[in-house]
Amino acid sequence: MKxxxxxxxxxxxAEPKRVVPEAVDPRSVDDDPVVQGILxxxxxxxxxxxxxLGEDKLASAFGTTRxxxxxxxxxxxxxxxxxxxxxxGAFVYRPSWExxxxxxxxxxxxxxxxxxxxxxxxxxxxxxELKAHMELEARHDRNDRWASLSLTAEFHILVAKLAGNQVLxxxxxxxxxxxxxxxxxxxxxxxxxxxxxxxxxxxxLILAKDKAGAIHAMxxxxxxMEKRITPRDDKDEVDELTAIxxxxxxxxxxxx
Amino acid sequence: MKxxxxxxxxxxxAEPKRVVPEAVDPRSVDDDPVVQGILxxxxxxxxxxxxxLGEDKLASAFGTTRxxxxxxxxxxxxxxxxxxxxxxGAFVYRPSWExxxxxxxxxxxxxxxxxxxxxxxxxxxxxxELKAHMELEARHDRNDRWASLSLTAEFHILVAKLAGNQVLxxxxxxxxxxxxxxxxxxxxxxxxxxxxxxxxxxxxLILAKDKAGAIHAMxxxxxxMEKRITPRDDKDEVDELTAIxxxxxxxxxxxx
DNA sequence: GGGCAGAATACTGTTTACAATACAAGCATT
DNA sequence: AATGCTTGTATTGTAAACAGTATTCTGCCC
Numbered sequence: 001m002k003x004x005x006x007x008x009x010x011x012x013x014a015e016p017k018r019v020v021p022e023a024v025d026p027r028s029v030d031d032d033p034v035v036q037g038i039l040x041x042x043x044x045x046x047x048x049x050x051x052x053l054g055e056d057k058l059a060s061a062f063g064t065t066r067x068x069x070x071x072x073x074x075x076x077x078x079x080x081x082x083x084x085x086x087x088x089g090a091f092v093y094r095p096s097w098e099x100x101x102x103x104x105x106x107x108x109x110x111x112x113x114x115x116x117x118x119x120x121x122x123x124x125x126x127x128x129e130l131k132a133h134m135e136l137e138a139r140h141d142r143n144d145r146w147a148s149l150s151l152t153a154e155f156h157i158l159v160a161k162l163a164g165n166q167v168l169x170x171x172x173x174x175x176x177x178x179x180x181x182x183x184x185x186x187x188x189x190x191x192x193x194x195x196x197x198x199x200x201x202x203x204x205l206i207l208a209k210d211k212a213g214a215i216h217a218m219x220x221x222x223x224x225m226e227k228r229i230t231p232r233d234d235k236d237e238v239d240e241l242t243a244i245x246x247x248x249x250x251x252x253x254x255x256x
Numbered sequence: 257m258k259x260x261x262x263x264x265x266x267x268x269x270a271e272p273k274r275v276v277p278e279a280v281d282p283r284s285v286d287d288d289p290v291v292q293g294i295l296x297x298x299x300x301x302x303x304x305x306x307x308x309l310g311e312d313k314l315a316s317a318f319g320t321t322r323x324x325x326x327x328x329x330x331x332x333x334x335x336x337x338x339x340x341x342x343x344x345g346a347f348v349y350r351p352s353w354e355x356x357x358x359x360x361x362x363x364x365x366x367x368x369x370x371x372x373x374x375x376x377x378x379x380x381x382x383x384x385e386l387k388a389h390m391e392l393e394a395r396h397d398r399n400d401r402w403a404s405l406s407l408t409a410e411f412h413i414l415v416a417k418l419a420g421n422q423v424l425x426x427x428x429x430x431x432x433x434x435x436x437x438x439x440x441x442x443x444x445x446x447x448x449x450x451x452x453x454x455x456x457x458x459x460x461l462i463l464a465k466d467k468a469g470a471i472h473a474m475x476x477x478x479x480x481m482e483k484r485i486t487p488r489d490d491k492d493e494v495d496e497l498t499a500i501x502x503x504x505x506x507x508x509x510x511x512x
Numbered sequence: 513g514g515g516c517a518g519a520a521t522a523c524t525g526t527t528t529a530c531a532a533t534a535c536a537a538g539c540a541t542t
Numbered sequence: 543a544a545t546g547c548t549t550g551t552a553t554t555g556t557a558a559a560c561a562g563t564a565t566t567c568t569g570c571c572c
Contacts, residue, residue, distance in 0.1 A: 054554095065527075066554090067525090067526065068526095070554095070555095074331060075331075078335060086533090086554085086555085087534060087555075088533090098422070099422060102422050102424065109424070113365040117361075165362060168358065168361070171362065171427060312522090312523075321558095323555085323556065326524095342524085343523085343524060343562080344565095
């Protein structure tokens with residue numbers, strides 16, 4: 001008796017019922033306060049590209065343990081927001097010049113498509129949301145640099161949201177962040193990110209359902225943004241010497 | 257003397273030289289064998305959506321420790337290839353019906369743009385590569401299901417590669433994987449993923465630099481792919497009973 | 513016989529400590 | 543004075559043990 005029961009139990013264990021989990025809110029990762037904190041710090045340019053993100057420091061700063069920090073950094077690394085180098089640590093991602101150009105090209109593609117989709121499915125609620133944001137952006141304090149940065153980014157996010165495609169929205173969010181890093185890496189000091197004057201025009205064209213015009217305006221806006229960066233990255237701390245060494249190192253790595 | 261030296265040393269410590277790391281090959285994460293293994297297993301449909309990915313089992317399967325497995329799973333979770341549920345473990349991601357539609361819509365946008373860019377910058381090497389792949393796809397053994405799956409995916413990847421935008425390529429790769437999951441979740445049993453007959457047409461149009469035609473063909477191809485899935489997900493093993501249990505569980509979880 | 517509480521079990525999540533690596537200062541040498 | 547080596551320190555990577563949770567099995571009651 002006992003033996004047969006034992007066998008039966010073993011057989012059941014080998015093939016469990018396997019209840020497939022379905023309706024679970026999957027935004028557990030992005031709700032992580034560490035991820036959120038680093039993300040906002042980067043998008044607000046309080047963390048510059050190349051800045052070291054030490055695990056202990058972050059752990060004490062966020063009041064948590066190194067494991068959570070490591071998980072958050074790993075997550076951000078897979079989103080190309082931080083760069084992890086073995087045995088050296090994590091740094092704020094610093095895109096190459098080619099990557100920066102690719103990011104802008106991708107934004108041209110995705111955001112023009114988002115504009116088109118947004119116009120196609122624009123309803124009353126969407127119009128209201130768009131108008132509300134334009135109002136907000138029109139009357140905000142332009143001297144408050146951090147608020148400006150958040151607001152201008154929000155406009156693009158809102159357009160992607162109005163397109164009604166979650167996948168596209170996530171991609172836009174990611175590209176927005178990486179744009180922020182690209183601009184921080186290659187910008188001429190003192191220039192703003194977006195030319196904010198373009199947003200009201202684009203918004204008006206969307207509200208008017210002028211698809212061709214809105215697409216053109218968005219593409220132009222992104223092109224203007226791209227024009228503000230230049231390939232030279234020898235800013236403040238990076239002098240000629242380190243640039244030479246970097247090139248040598250890269251060449252050695254490519255050759256071996 | 258000693259004390260002044262000590263102070264000096266401390267001051268130096270507080271602000272280190274901070275050599276910013278630059279040209280480092282960043283594909284360290286994707287080279288991880290665990291990530292690679294799970295990815296190929298999923299793209300070859302050997303792992304079905306909803307399949308449990310136990311840490312111990314994976315660790316022994318890959319001959320490594322749980323730490324690496326956890327890192328890999330975390331990475332895959334941030335790419336929406338696996339779903340992590342607290343205290344329950346990791347499962348192969350199972351997109352919702354809406355998400356599946358969004359994935360196809362995103363692919364329409366990105367891959368049509370990729371086709372256009374590929375035609376714009378098509379050179380001799382690109383033509384050769386494309387021809388070689390078409391040759392390969394034409395003469396492959398259609399009964400070898402796994403090879404078929406890899407080859408049809410490779411075609412789309414190749415087009416994205418010819419577009420010459422690394423960011424776009426990464427996005428295409430990600431969307432391809434998620435398409436694989438969407439099809440595995442919602443396909444009618446027995447149907448293939450891509451209609452492989454479309455690839456030679458698209459390839460020929462690209463080689464002929466017929467941009468409008470190639471874009472149209474690619475869009476049509478993806479639309480045909482999308483038509484093959486249906487919103488009902490009560491397939492083989494998921495019978496009415498487990499569906500009921502799932503609903504009950506979800507409700508209990510939401511209520512408590 | 514079927515449904516339900518309680519215990520055993522397997523699994524995930526976390527903490528801890530330890531090992532390995534890279535970095536920076538100090539020292540000797542030329 | 544500058545370069546190369548050695549030592550010490552800080553930080554990252556890894557392993558193992560522990561705690562908490564969900565799941566499964568068992569015995570009981572209806």
